[in-house]
Amino acid sequence: MTLINVFLDEALDVDLMIRTDQDKANVIDMECQEKTLCAGGSDSPSVRFKIPVIPPWQMRLVICAN
Numbered sequence: 001m002t003l004i005n006v007f008l009d010e011a012l013d014v015d016l017m018i019r020t021d022q023d024k025a026n027v028i029d030m031e032c033q034e035k036t037l038c039a040g041g042s043d044s045p046s047v048r049f050k051i052p053v054i055p056p057w058q059m060r061l062v063i064c065a066n
Contacts (some may be wrong), residue, residue, distance in 0.1 A: 001062045005054040014051040017043065025049050028056040028061040 001018070005011040018025070023039040039047045048065075054060055 002047065003051070004059045005056055008055060008056050011054040012028060013041060014054060016049045016062065017046045018062070018064055019046050021045070022064040023047065023056055024064075026063045026065075028041065030058055030061070034039075045064060054063070 001016075003014070003016075007035055016025075025037045025039075027037055028034050037049045037051070040050050041048045051060060051061070051062075
């Protein structure tokens, strides 16, 4: 899944509900820096992940995989 912040302000504490059974997700920014997010709860069959910040006009790639 890709996310793009198309606003001039930072997107803070972006909550994602992803339909997965994984409890971790990898987030890759536009500089190819990768971070692992841990699930912050679930509402079966979806899991909540929180991206702390997405700067203006930046994209994030979110991968939930084994």
